[in-house]
Amino acid sequence: MAIPRKDHRVILHFDYDCFYASVFEAEQPALKSLPLAVQQKQIVVTCNYEARRRGLRKLQLVKEAKKICPELVIVLGEDLTRFRDASKELYAFIKSFVWSDRVERLGFDEIFLDVTDMVEYNIGLLNKNTLHDSFFHLDRHDPTVGFVYNATQCHGPTWPSASTSASAPCTLTTALTSSSTSLHLRLLVASHLAGYMRSQLEHQKGYTATVGVSTSKLLAKLVGSVHKPNNQTTLLPPYEPAEHGLGSTSNILRFMDGLEIRKVPGIGYKLAHKLRAYVGGAAASGPTTLSDTELGSDTATAGDNSEEVTVKQIRLLPGMGPRLLNKILGGxxxxxDIGVRVWGLLHGVDDSDVLAGRDIPTQISIEDSYGKLTTLHEVKRELTTLTASLIRRMRTDLTEQNVDSGPRFRWRAHPKLLRLSTRPRPPPEADGPRTRIWNRISRSAALPLYVFNIDESIDALAEKLVQEHLLSMFRKLHPEKFGWNLSLLNIAVTNMVESAGEQRGSNGRDIGKMFRSQERVLSEWTVNESGNEPLANADTDLDNHPTGTPWEDGDDEEEIPGTICQTCGALIPTFALVAHAQYHSAPD
DNA sequence: GTGAGGGAG
DNA sequence: CATTCTCCCTCAC
Known part of the structure; x- marks a missing residue:
């Protein structure tokens, strides 16, 4: 069995252009020609390119935005439901092109695809004599499905750009035998797939995307952003210095070297700040002056430190390497392993796999921010509103409709934990050089089972959860009777335990089937009075269960004595209650 | 297991 | 500076 080589992977990164604004434009196409901004609280979270042409930027205050562009059309985007729905729809659309299950969503508006198998298959079918008139096969089993393309050149822009004479253009003029050319061909073929998918996305769904083509998530994402919006960029070989003769350098390094450190995914605000501080402070004295005390001081370099620092500058610092990075960034x-990891990132090294999308999130949370939230009465009202939204979300994201006539809904996962977070507003005059930003504080507790009762109204459940759990958690966070001033409330459910159904991975399907038949067994017991086997037996006898079930052919809905399960909403016959409760109790 | 904190969009 | 409203992961305890 061949071991797949990481440097042979072909990865695409899709990034929908100004996604929130595009969702509104797709709903109301008349907005496309107007400057459009999406508002959350006092912030413009994103705006379309009409608005950017007039000088607007992301994360600007609405006040400033209006001043810059008085004719700006502003829409409210605090409710994320429409964005979540659009994101799911586009994800399913993108996924439908891809053969492997390696299609990973990042946030609402980005997707990574591993298209190695599609590219290899299509390279195998190329005819060297008619490259200019090739056919890209999108379906292994139906040779009519696909599109024609010119396999003698890349689709769309490249890095370095085709016009720079220094490097080989993205064409197939060289021998087909060198390792560089084989990578070249893979990326070239992938660029055509990317172009085709972008046009399908635009014409069938009305969304444009910016796409990167390379061999890792890191590189595909970074190179994609070279040509924005509504375009794509392929990072050309050579990827190894040795590949392209003496004196040449890897395009990976040349590309990475030009980037500002903050642009590198994995180097966030804090790490970039530490790196810039080191460049600014240690330039004169060198690496030996770096003491532990110096590293702990956040304020030593306050004020300055906003200078642009590139990957190259960091890489070439005296003594730079994983060890020094550990000293600078650790603590x-x-x-x-922060040092090794960042050292790898600076060199464009990223071995992480494109993960198959999960269909159950690890966490669901709802939050709102407030200008004034100071009384218990207000807090209780807001907690109740948030909780109702959260339960609504749990129902849409964690349940599915049953196919048969058992209970109408079944929970696909049960969160075990409830968490309440708040963010106290920083006291107005606690300033000076020691100003600490107050971050969130949180408390968690077991999530009570009654929230899973589908038959209870959402408002009633929310009221109950606030009264019986969230208020006491709030008191733990804020023992003082008053005097607090909160800028944010967040309620989350976490620690999902999947009840049954789809799992990830190659044999996940079989495991899924097994659990599904367990579900079927349980459902049968809710309607089948004649069954008398103990449920524990059904557990160990999954495979022998008859395929035909009593109610699948008949549409009879009989009235059966039993109890509605507080956990899954199923009607449980009295004799099965104990076993059913055991089924719900979490495995350790 | 809990809560803080850093990363991402 | 974070600011919005999320989601994911790792760390010290």
């Missing part, structure tokens, strides 16, 4: 709470 309390930092990952142990």
């Amino acid at each position: 309390a709470g930092a990952p142990k």
Whole structure:
């Protein structure tokens, strides 16, 4: 069995252009020609390119935005439902092109695809004599499905750009035998797939995307952003210095070197700040002056430190390497391997796989921010509103309709934990050089089972959850009777335990089937009075269960004595109650 | 297991 | 500076 080589992977990164604004434009096409901004609270979270042409930027205050562009059309985007729905729809659309299950969503508006198998298959079918008139096969089993393309050149822009004479253009003029050319061909073929998918996305769904083509998530994402919006970029070989003769350098390094460190995914605000501080402070004295005390001081370099620092500058610092990066970036709470990881990132190294999308999230949370939230009465009202939204979300994202005539809904997963977070507003005059930003604080507790009762109204459940759990959690967070001033409330459910159904991975289907038949067994017991086997037996006898079930052919809905399960909403016959409760109790 | 904190869009 | 409203992961305890 061949071991798949990481540097042979072909990865695409899709990034929908100004996604929130595009969702509104797709709903109301008349908006496309107007400057459009999406508002959350006092912030413009994103705006379309009409608005950007007039000088608007992301994350600007609405006040400033209006001043810059008085004719700006502003829509409210605090409710994320429409964005979540559009994101899911586009994800399913993109996924339908891809053969492997390696299609990973990042946030609402980005997708990574591993298209190695599609590219290899299509390279195998190329005819060297008619490359200019090739056919890209999108279906292994139906040779009529696909599109024609010119396999003698890349589709769309490249990095370095085709016009720069220094590097080989993205064409197939060289021998087909060198390793560089084989990578070249893979990326070239992938660029055509990317172009085709972008046009399908635009014409069938009305969304444009910016796409990157390379061999890792890191590189595909970074190179994609070279040509924005509504375009694509392929990072050309050579990817190894040795590949292209003496004196040449890897395009990976040349590309990475030009980037500002903050642009590199994995180097966030904090790490970039530490790196810039080191460049600014250690330039004169060198690496030996770096002491532990110096590293702990956040304020030593306050004020300045906003200078642009590139990957190259960091890489070429005296003594730079994983060890020094560990000293600069390590410390309390930092990952142990931070030095090696960042050193890899600076060199464009990223071995992480494109993960198959999960269909159950690890966490669901709802939050709102407030200008004034100071009384218990207000808090209780807001908690109730948020909780109702959260339960609504749990129902849409964690349940599915049953196919048969058992209970109408079944929970696909049960969160075990409830968490309440708040963010106290920083006291107005606690300033000076020691100003600490107050982050969120949180408390968690077991999530009571009654929230899973589908038959209870959402408002009633929300009221109950606030009264019986969230208020006491709030008191733990804020023991003082008053005097607090909150800028944010967040309620989350976490620690999902999947009840049954789809799992990830190659044999996940079989495991899924097994659990599904367990579900079927349970459902049968809710309607089948004649069954007398103990449920525990059904557990160990899944495979022998008859395929025909009593109610699948008949449409009879008989009235059966029993109890509605507080956990899954199923009607449980009295004799099965104990076993059913055991089924719900979480495995350790 | 809990809560803080850093990363992402 | 974070700001919005999320989601994911790792760390010290």
